[in-house]
Structures are given as C-alpha cells and as structure tokens.
Amino acid sequence: MSGPQGRRWDVVVVGAGFAGSLVAKRLGDQGWRVLVLEAGHGASSSDGGHADAVEAYRTALLKVPNSPYRTSTAAPSPAMGDVGEYFVQNGPLPYGSGYLRANGGTGLPWTGLALRMHPEDFRAGDFGQGRNWPLGYDDLEPYYRAAEREIGVAGDAEEQGAEIGLPFPEGYQFPMRPIPQSYLDQVMTKSLDGGTIRDPGADDPVPLRVVTTPHARNGLPNPSYDDGAGYRPAPGPGQPDRGTLCQGYASCVPICPSQAKYTPLKTQARWGSSVTLVTRAVVTRVRIGADGRAAGVDYRSYGDDTAGAVTHSVDADLVVLAAHAIENAKLLLVSEAANSSDQVGRNLMDHPVLLTWGLMPQQVGAYRGPGSTSGLEGFRFGAARARRAPFRVEIGNWGWTWSLGPPEQRVAELLGTGGSDGHGILGTELRRALGDQIGREFAFQFELEQEADPANRVTIDSRHRDALGTPRPIIHYDLSDYVKRGIAAAKAVSDQLFDLLGAQDHTRFEQGPGWPSYFEFEGSSYAYRAAGHGAGTHIMGDSPRTSVVDEWQRCWDHPYLYAVGCGSMPTVATSNPSLTMAALALRSSEEMHRDLLDRRRITSARHPAPAAS
Ligand SMILES: Cc1cc2nc3c(=O)[nH]c(=O)nc-3n(C[C@H](O)[C@H](O)[C@H](O)COP(=O)(O)OP(=O)(O)OC[C@H]3O[C@@H](n4cnc5c(N)ncnc54)[C@H](O)[C@@H]3O)c2cc1C
Ligand code: SF4
Numbered sequence: 001m002s003g004p005q006g007r008r009w010d011v012v013v014v015g016a017g018f019a020g021s022l023v024a025k026r027l028g029d030q031g032w033r034v035l036v037l038e039a040g041h042g043a044s045s046s047d048g049g050h051a052d053a054v055e056a057y058r059t060a061l062l063k064v065p066n067s068p069y070r071t072s073t074a075a076p077s078p079a080m081g082d083v084g085e086y087f088v089q090n091g092p093l094p095y096g097s098g099y100l101r102a103n104g105g106t107g108l109p110w111t112g113l114a115l116r117m118h119p120e121d122f123r124a125g126d127f128g129q130g131r132n133w134p135l136g137y138d139d140l141e142p143y144y145r146a147a148e149r150e151i152g153v154a155g156d157a158e159e160q161g162a163e164i165g166l167p168f169p170e171g172y173q174f175p176m177r178p179i180p181q182s183y184l185d186q187v188m189t190k191s192l193d194g195g196t197i198r199d200p201g202a203d204d205p206v207p208l209r210v211v212t213t214p215h216a217r218n219g220l221p222n223p224s225y226d227d228g229a230g231y232r233p234a235p236g237p238g239q240p241d242r243g244t245l246c247q248g249y250a251s252c253v254p255i256c257p258s259q260a261k262y263t264p265l266k267t268q269a270r271w272g273s274s275v276t277l278v279t280r281a282v283v284t285r286v287r288i289g290a291d292g293r294a295a296g297v298d299y300r301s302y303g304d305d306t307a308g309a310v311t312h313s314v315d316a317d318l319v320v321l322a323a324h325a326i327e328n329a330k331l332l333l334v335s336e337a338a339n340s341s342d343q344v345g346r347n348l349m350d351h352p353v354l355l356t357w358g359l360m361p362q363q364v365g366a367y368r369g370p371g372s373t374s375g376l377e378g379f380r381f382g383a384a385r386a387r388r389a390p391f392r393v394e395i396g397n398w399g400w401t402w403s404l405g406p407p408e409q410r411v412a413e414l415l416g417t418g419g420s421d422g423h424g425i426l427g428t429e430l431r432r433a434l435g436d437q438i439g440r441e442f443a444f445q446f447e448l449e450q451e452a453d454p455a456n457r458v459t460i461d462s463r464h465r466d467a468l469g470t471p472r473p474i475i476h477y478d479l480s481d482y483v484k485r486g487i488a489a490a491k492a493v494s495d496q497l498f499d500l501l502g503a504q505d506h507t508r509f510e511q512g513p514g515w516p517s518y519f520e521f522e523g524s525s526y527a528y529r530a531a532g533h534g535a536g537t538h539i540m541g542d543s544p545r546t547s548v549v550d551e552w553q554r555c556w557d558h559p560y561l562y563a564v565g566c567g568s569m570p571t572v573a574t575s576n577p578s579l580t581m582a583a584l585a586l587r588s589s590e591e592m593h594r595d596l597l598d599r600r601r602i603t604s605a606r607h608p609a610p611a612a613s
C-alpha cells in the first residue's frame with residue numbers, strides 16, 4: 001500500500017484530539033478499519049517528545065497554553081486571547097478561546113477538570129434561555145461512567161450527589177479517590193461553609209459549601225471501584241504499565257511533567273491495530289456522494305511547512321469530523337455540507353469567565369497543585385437561571401496568574417514602584433514584600449453559562465486564508481444582557497465572599513490591551529477571560545430545520561457523516577464541557593457502529609439516500 005489513500009476505509013476520523021481519539025478507540029476495538037487524519041505534528045506523542053515539550057515550556061519566554069507544543073504554519077492554532085493572529089475578529093466583543101492543532105489536540109494543554117453537567121443544564125430552554133437538549137441526563141449517565149473510566153476521573157461521587165444533586169447509580173464510586181484539597185480550599189472552608197450569600201438573581205440566600213472538584217488526573221486508585229475490581233490508571237506515552245500520581249507540580253496548563261493528567265495520547269496508546277494515524281494531514285473538504293451520503297475527505301499533507309504540500313483523497317464508509325468546534329464548522333462550511341438549517345457555524349459559545357482576585361489575610365500556600373481543587377456550586381441551578389446566566393465558582397490555586405500574569409510580574413512591579421514612596425525596592429525589602437504577597441494571592445473564577453445565540457458565529461471568506469490556503473475562522477461574538485446580568489450577579493457574590501473572608505480585593509478592570517474584553521453594564525465596569533470551551537457550532541437538536549446534528553451527532557443532511565465534540569452541545573452549561581463531550585462521543589460511537597453494520601447491507605432501510613443534494 002502506497003499510503004492511506006490507496007484503500008477504502010471503514011471510517012475516517014478528522015482530528016486526533018479528545019473526541020477523535022475516543023471515537024477511533026471505540027470503533028477500532030470493534031474491528032473497524034479506522035484512519036485518523038491529524039492536521040498537526042505528532043512531536044509530543046512519544047516519551048522523548050513529551051520530555052522535549054516539558055523542556056520547551058521550561059525555556060519558553062512566553063509561557064502560554066500552547067508554548068510546549070510544536071505547531072505549524074500549515075495548521076495554525078489560535079492562542080488563548082487571540083485577537084486577530086488566526087481568528088478574524090468581527091464582533092462587538094473578542095472571542096478569546098484558543099485551541100491546539102497538534103496530535104492530542106487541546107486535550108494536551110487543558111486543565112483537566114472533569115465535571116458532569118447538572119440534570120437541569122439539559123433543559124435550559126425551559127427557563128426561557130437557550131435550547132433544550134434532545135436527550136437528558138439519564139440518557140447520558142451510563143456514558144458519563146464510561147468516560148470517567150476511559151479518561152480516569154478522581155472524585156467523590158457521594159459529595160457530588162449530596163451537594164450538587166447529581167444522580168448516580170446506587171453505590172457508584174469514581175475510579176480514583178478525590179485529589180486532595182489545597183490549603184487555600186481548607187482556609188476557605190473554615191470561613192465560608194455554613195454561611196449564606198445574597199445573589200441578586202435569586203429569591204433566597206444561597207447556602208455556601210466548598211465542594212471538591214472531580215479531576216481527570218491520577219488520584220489514589222479506588223479499591224472499591226467497579227464492585228471491588230479496583231482501577232489501574234493508564235500510563236502516558238513511554239511510561240511503564242501504570243500512571244503516576246498527581247504530585248502537585250502546578251503546571252497542568254499547559255503540561256504535566258509526570259503525565260498524571262489525562263491527555264488523549266493515553267487513549268491513543270490503547271488503540272488497537274486497526275486504527276491508523278497520519279499526522280501533518282490537514283483535511284480541507286468533506287466529500288459528499290451524488291446520493292447525498294458522506295463518501296470521504298480530501299486532505300493536504302505537508303513536510304515541515306507549507307512548501308510542497310500535496311493533496312490527497314481518501315474514501316470511507318463513514319466520516320467523523322472531530323477537529324474542534326470551530327474547525328468542524330469551517331470544514332462543513334467549506335464543503336457546503338450539512339447546512340440546510342443555516343445553523344452551521346452559528347450558536348458559538350464559551351464560558352465567559354469573570355475573575356476576581358485579592359490577598360487573603362493569611363498565607364494560603366498559593367501556586368501549588370492543580371489550578372483549582374474545589375468550587376462553590378450553589379449558583380449553577382435553580383429558578384435564578386431564568387433571570388441571569390448561571391455560574392460555577394472555581395477557587396483558583398494559581399494566585400493572580402490568570403488575571404494579571406505570573407508572579408514574575410509582581411517582582412517587576414515591586415522593582416519598579418514597590419516602595420512606600422513609589423520608588424522601586426531591592427534586597428531584603430523586596431524579599432519580604434514578595435514573601436508577604438505571593439503566598440496570600442488567590443482568585444475566584446466565575447464560569448458563566450452562555451446561551452446559544454445564532455448571531456454568535458463562525459463564517460469563512462475567501463479573502464482570509466492561512467498559509468496553506470484554507471480559510472481562517474471569522475468570528476462574530478458578543479455577550480447578551482442575560483450573560484452580562486450573570487456577570488454582574490457574580491461580581492456581587494464575589495464582593496460578599498471577600499467580606500466573609502476578610503480578604504483585600506484587588507480586582508480592577510481597565511479598558512486597554514490587558515482587558516480587550518472590557519465592557520460596561522448598568523453603570524459598572526467588567527471584563528471577562530475566555531475559558532477555551534468553544535461549543536455550539538454544529539448544534540444538536542430534535543429537528544433538521546433548527547439543528548445540524550441529531551442526538552447521535554450525525555448530520556441530519558448526510559447519512560454516515562458525523563460531527564462530534566463540544567460543537568454539538570445545545571448549551572455549554574455550567575460545568576467544564578469535556579467530560580460531557582467524551583460521554584457524547586462514546587454514546588455516538590455505538591450508533592456509528594450500527595451505521596457501519598447497516599452500510600454493509602446492500603439496501604438500507606435505516607438511511608435512505610436523501611431525495612436531492
Ligand atoms: C487552556 C485550556 C484549558 C482547558 N481546561 C479544560 C478543563 O479543565 N475541563 C474541560 O472540560 N475542558 C477544558 N478545556 C477544553 C477542552 O480542552 C476542549 O473541550 C477539548 O479539548 C475539545 O476536544 P475536541 O476533540 O473537540 O478538540 P481538540 O482537542 O482541539 O482536537 C481537535 C483535533 O483536530 C485536529 N484538527 C483540526 N483541524 C483539522 C483538520 N482540518 N484536519 C485534520 N485535523 C484537524 C487538531 O489538530 C486537534 O488535534 C480547556 C481548554 C483550554 C484551551
Ligand atoms: S498538579 Fe502537577 S502532577 Fe498534578 S496534574 Fe498538574 S502538573 Fe501534573
């Protein structure tokens with residue numbers, strides 16, 4: 001065989017990130033011949049490659065989520081906060097959620113918080129905001145468990161049930177014991193637990209309780225898991241037969257040196273022999289046959305840059321787009337596919353994050369462990385979500401990094417103007433000032449649900465292309481008053497939290513390059529950061545008139561074409577989205593398997609060809 005294009009594949013998966021790696025594993029395990037085409041390099045997929053990536057991060061001058069990973073001009077990746085290098089920003093407010101185009105995708109630099117959605121999140125439309133899902137929590141529950149096994153989740157199911165109201169099957173336990181709370185969490189628990197707070201959106205005071213967060217990183221394996229069978233964490237590439245325990249390096253974003261954090265490379269390490277990965281293969285078009293069914297894809301392979309890129313075609317019975325919410329939408333738009341509803345690219349969502357930051361009265365051991373180990377969950381559900389966007393509160397262990405930058409920046413400020421007379425300070429005085437400040441820094445990260453709004457969208461235009469000649473995403477993005485009211489409510493909650501903690505509030509948003517997302521609302525100033533949780537661009541629904549994919553993430557318009565990932569989510573909810581995305585991918589894999597069996601039959605009662613295409 002000369003290359004992947006020389007044969008017909010059962011399945012071609014576009015993108016070897018989070019969703020694509022899971023789908024390929026499931027279909028490969030069932031014996032289907034799966035070709036995975038990945039746009040980026042595979043540089044960090046081996047043990048040596050991982051070590052190189054750690055070193056690249058250590059020596060990087062600018063330490064941002066994508067800095068450890070080798071990227072290419074042929075498959076550019078938008079940085080977090082990209083205001084025009086890759087994205088073409090075309091809206092009232094900037095869309096700052098980046099992603100990574102390299103083998104493993106954005107699941108390499110992600111933080112690794114792995115929460116389930118609340119049952120109410122599937123019914124946002126009932127509250128008059130956003131859409132309802134065509135499936136509910138109960139439909140997804142078994143796949144949440146499958147995803148928690150596959151990616152290895154550490155958490156406390158009993159606490160998640162009691163404090164958040166998540167329904168679990170009787171006696172269910174997570175594969176691993178919870179990641180220990182940080183010292184900051186423990187200090188907060190003492191001051192906040194048992195108290196209440198007024199949320200301007202809610203009728204009654206909201207009870208406070210610091211709740212541990214489930215993580216996709218290795219805690220102690222739970223001997224009671226799976227009816228006493230226990231759990232064996234998966235190793236990272238090149239590691240011996242078991243994973244290492246999270247050791248608190250605090251560099252989870254963008255890379256975990258010990259590979260305790262889940263990345264899709266761990267799933268790839270367990271792919272069967274019927275799965276073939278080709279990296280540096282940028283898919284440029286989905287091919288739709290004359291009968292309206294998916295027929296294959298075109299892609300361009302490249303060496304180290306775009307010079308000499310070659311175009312290929314591959315044929316497959318089933319095509320799965322798993323290229324990330326924004327790239328999936330781009331591919332469908334370029335291919336003029338799946339868009340009879342005119343919803344492709346629309347309903348772009350993220351979690352706008354309100355950050356508030358300050359100094360605790362005492363040392364709290366900042367900058368240790370994962371980015372957040374606990375949160376306040378009481379603002380995620382209830383009648384208030386009809387009036388303002390609901391939110392989750394992460395207690396931030398990494399001080400002021402996300403709001404103002406890493407501690408080096410405070411050193412620079414103290415060197416410049418840190419003295420009481422406004423002059424710089426040095427030596428003992430500098431050491432004392434830093435010692436006093438850095439260990440007391442903390443932040444709250446309020447992640448708000450953003451409702452699906454068709455006006456927030458990704459489009460393409462032949463005038464804006466990348467180095468390989470493929471279109472760059474043009475983004476129109478804004479926040480509704482519903483979200484802005486949620487942000488205002490979150491700030492009011494934050495003010496009360498600071499009072500309860502006796503903490504000094506240093507939160508200040510200034511219009512300018514530091515806060516391109518600055519806005520004013522009802523006389524106050526706010527700004528948000530992007531979460532990296534892009535969603536909604538090939539939205540799921542129960543009708544081909546109003547949605548792009550059905551409850552299986554299959555495009556309504558084209559049998560045997562699937563678009564998987566957060567792009568399918570009708571609401572982005574209040575939890576970090578990837579566990580839900582993983583559960584959806586595992587659920588959809590079962591329908592893909594049924595579709596493939598069906599396609600083997602000569603006449604198909606299951607998917608008659610569309611009348612015209
Ligand atoms: C800094 C950061 C922190 C995050 N933390 C969390 C968290 O704590 N919890 C959580 O739930 N979520 C988190 N997320 C979000 C999470 O990373 C994403 O939801 C998830 O990775 C999306 O998975 P995906 O498979 O859809 O896309 P990706 O993981 O981005 O994978 C897509 C893959 O497709 C490839 N590709 C793209 N275009 C093409 C093409 N044309 N041809 C071939 N291949 C292509 C890409 O190279 C990539 O490998 C975070 C994101 C960021 C940026
Ligand atoms: S805290 Fe450290 S060991 Fe744990 S996941 Fe993050 S980087 Fe890895």
